[in-house]
Amino acid sequence: MSDIPALLRFRPGVSVADLDTDATPGFSGSKADAAPAQASLNERLAELQELLYANWKAADDRRSVLLVLQGMDAAGKGGIVKHVVGAVNPMGVRYTAFGKPTDEELAHHFLWRIRRALPPPGHIGVFDRSHYEDVLIVRVHNLVPPQVWGARYDEINAFERELVDAGTSLIKVAMFISLDEQKKQLLERLDDPTKHWKYNPGDIDERLMWPAYQQAYQAMLDRTSTDHAPWHVLPCDRRWYSRLAVTELLIEALEKLDLSWPPADFDIEAEKRRLFDS
Ligand code: AMP
Ligand code: MG
Numbered sequence: 001m002s003d004i005p006a007l008l009r010f011r012p013g014v015s016v017a018d019l020d021t022d023a024t025p026g027f028s029g030s031k032a033d034a035a036p037a038q039a040s041l042n043e044r045l046a047e048l049q050e051l052l053y054a055n056w057k058a059a060d061d062r063r064s065v066l067l068v069l070q071g072m073d074a075a076g077k078g079g080i081v082k083h084v085v086g087a088v089n090p091m092g093v094r095y096t097a098f099g100k101p102t103d104e105e106l107a108h109h110f111l112w113r114i115r116r117a118l119p120p121p122g123h124i125g126v127f128d129r130s131h132y133e134d135v136l137i138v139r140v141h142n143l144v145p146p147q148v149w150g151a152r153y154d155e156i157n158a159f160e161r162e163l164v165d166a167g168t169s170l171i172k173v174a175m176f177i178s179l180d181e182q183k184k185q186l187l188e189r190l191d192d193p194t195k196h197w198k199y200n201p202g203d204i205d206e207r208l209m210w211p212a213y214q215q216a217y218q219a220m221l222d223r224t225s226t227d228h229a230p231w232h233v234l235p236c237d238r239r240w241y242s243r244l245a246v247t248e249l250l251i252e253a254l255e256k257l258d259l260s261w262p263p264a265d266f267d268i269e270a271e272k273r274r275l276f277d278s
Contacts, residue, residue: 001037002026004248010174010231016218019233021178024241026248034240041247042087048254049124051261053092056122058262063167065253066118066125067246070132070220071175072213073203074185075236076243077128080175083243084250085126094119097128110134110152111159119168124250131156135220140212153223160229169253170229173246174221179210181237 004026029037055061067085069077085093096117105113111131119125135156139149160170177185186203189195206213225231232249236242 001029001244001248004245005232005252008232008234008245008249010221010225010233012222012225014221014233016176016214016221019176019235021176021181021235022237023235024238025235025245027241027244031238031240034244038083038240038244038247041244041251042084045084045247045251045254046088048251048259049088049092051259052124052254052257053089053122055259055262058265060121061259062121063169063257064119064121064123064125065169065171065250065257066127066163067250068127068130068132068170068172069175069246070130070136070173071234071236072177072182072210073200073206074182074189075175075177076239077175078198079239080243080246081126081128084247085124087247088124092123093126094123095126095128098130098133111155114159118163121167125168131159132220132224135224136213136216137206139216139219140209153219156224157226157229160224160226164228169256171249171253172225172229172231173234173249174217174231175234175236175242176217177236179207182207 007025027034027037052061052063052065056063069080071077081095085095094117098113098117101113114127114131117125117127135149135152138144139146164170186199186207189199221231221233234242234245
């Protein structure tokens, strides 16, 4: 495995239309090789998450991590949550899925519900869809006038700058599957009664609008991939690869925090004596 985060980082000028969604950048192994690699990465991730939590609890380290998962239906967001985020202690995770806004949410600025879902210090936040819906589905379906969604790119950049300055490391992942692979996945949902709950007839309507979505994703990447909060472009036809890659992204972000176990702020020997005597 070689530097997956660097390989996935969005480079200006890259076209969404040219992405190879079947690729596995930085991983030369097969699906069978991915399983043991995933198991050992999960262990490392769980350890790093515990360090983050411990440093907040014991040393008031206010930093946090926020994983933003953005992708079309059936790109595999749910699988990332289940298999990657599921590998860490839920105590330290703040997960939020963003669907169609409620009336209350619509009455507020688009970032209102986002701010309310930010990870507390010491936590890993996970956004299953995000504020980017407000420049994706909203743009594609003209849910607000172009001047309104058009201003949101700068608003988002400023908002993310604020988050990063306050100590949140952002990991933004744009997930892409081919239309063929999406068809296969949606068919699987239709064929399997245990997956009907994931199926939404509207998914086909969105699928038919892929050219418009492609444009919206392109604008999102071009305008909101910043130094403080870069996008990663993730090929998702092979789910085992995308999971491995997101695990690597989380590990990289956590390792950058350079965490170690917080030292005891009590006299260990004295505590032992008190314990024996108790
Ligand atoms: P799912 O993630 O499958 O539960 O679907 C949630 C749906 O809500 C998707 O079709 C999203 O595009 C849609 N959605 C999420 N955020 C917004 C938003 N801000 N405005 C309109 N639709 C949204
Ligand atoms: Mg869905």
